[in-house]
Amino acid sequence: MRESAVPLVRLEGVYHAYRDGAREHAVLRGVDITIARGERVALLGQSGSGKSTLLNLIAGIEPPVQGRITVAGVDLNGLDEHARTVFRRHHVGFVYQFFNLVPTLTLLENVRLPRELNGARPAEALRVAADLLTRVGLGDRGDAYPEQLSGGEQQRVAIARALAHRPALLLADEPTGSLDTQTGAQVLALLEEAARTDGTALLMVTHSEQVAQAAQRVIRLRDGVLERA
Numbered sequence: 001m002r003e004s005a006v007p008l009v010r011l012e013g014v015y016h017a018y019r020d021g022a023r024e025h026a027v028l029r030g031v032d033i034t035i036a037r038g039e040r041v042a043l044l045g046q047s048g049s050g051k052s053t054l055l056n057l058i059a060g061i062e063p064p065v066q067g068r069i070t071v072a073g074v075d076l077n078g079l080d081e082h083a084r085t086v087f088r089r090h091h092v093g094f095v096y097q098f099f100n101l102v103p104t105l106t107l108l109e110n111v112r113l114p115r116e117l118n119g120a121r122p123a124e125a126l127r128v129a130a131d132l133l134t135r136v137g138l139g140d141r142g143d144a145y146p147e148q149l150s151g152g153e154q155q156r157v158a159i160a161r162a163l164a165h166r167p168a169l170l171l172a173d174e175p176t177g178s179l180d181t182q183t184g185a186q187v188l189a190l191l192e193e194a195a196r197t198d199g200t201a202l203l204m205v206t207h208s209e210q211v212a213q214a215a216q217r218v219i220r221l222r223d224g225v226l227e228r229a
């Protein structure tokens with residue numbers, strides 16, 4: 001099969017649960033999802049429906065209790081914790097609601113970090129980071145620290161950082177959730193544009209129907225079960 005015909009993300013029969021004393025609390029129940037390379041998908045669902053858990057499983061942060069997850073040709077079930085970390089560093093970029101920039105590093109240092117962790121030479125990582133900061137409109141702020149920026153600016157830096165190692169998949173967990181409507185719309189447009197330009201698939205958690213409409217496809221979780229479209 002051609003590589004482009006194979007889904008970038010495939011979840012089959014994924015079940016996940018957390019233990020609460022002796023009780024098992026099911027969070028995801030029989031979830032099947034495929035996402036194509038470059039596809040931009042919004043994930044909607046009420047609080048507690050399992051959205052963040054789903055993102056964490058796809059990122060290999062934790063393994064599912066049952067079911068199979070394959071991302072970028074890597075079967076996550078066969079990987080130990082170290083191998084999952086290496087997988088994540090190569091294939092996945094994360095954008096969080098509260099930016100999660102490293103406060104003691106400059107913007108340039110924040111953005112170059114993922115590439116350096118993957119073994120890139122410092123000069124090359126720096127050049128890519130500078131280009132990315134320019135792309136998100138902050139090319140002249142590289143020596144500033146996160147606390148000197150507005151929330152919208154910090155999220156733009158976080159998008160640059162998420163793209164620095166050229167991941168095949170961007171996972172965004174309520175990326176506009178802590179921003180005002182106008183700033184959120186700008187950040188969303190930048191995120192979509194960045195994903196489109198780089199051919200990066202995007203799976204974005206949101207509570208907002210309006211935000212979800214910007215994606216190519218919307219999937220919905222209800223109590224850990226995927227609703228049929």
Ligand SMILES: Nc1ncnc2c1ncn2[C@@H]1O[C@H](COP(=O)(O)OP(=O)(O)OP(=O)(O)O)[C@@H](O)[C@H]1O
Nearest residue numbers: 018019025027045046047048049050051052053054
């Ligand atoms: N590490 C954990 N240990 C125990 N329970 C957990 C853990 N992580 C999540 N849960 C529970 O799993 C359920 C789903 O949580 P999750 O964060 O995936 O939902 P969500 O849809 O992302 O919610 P929100 O929109 O509020 O962020 C919740 O009931 C939550 O309390």
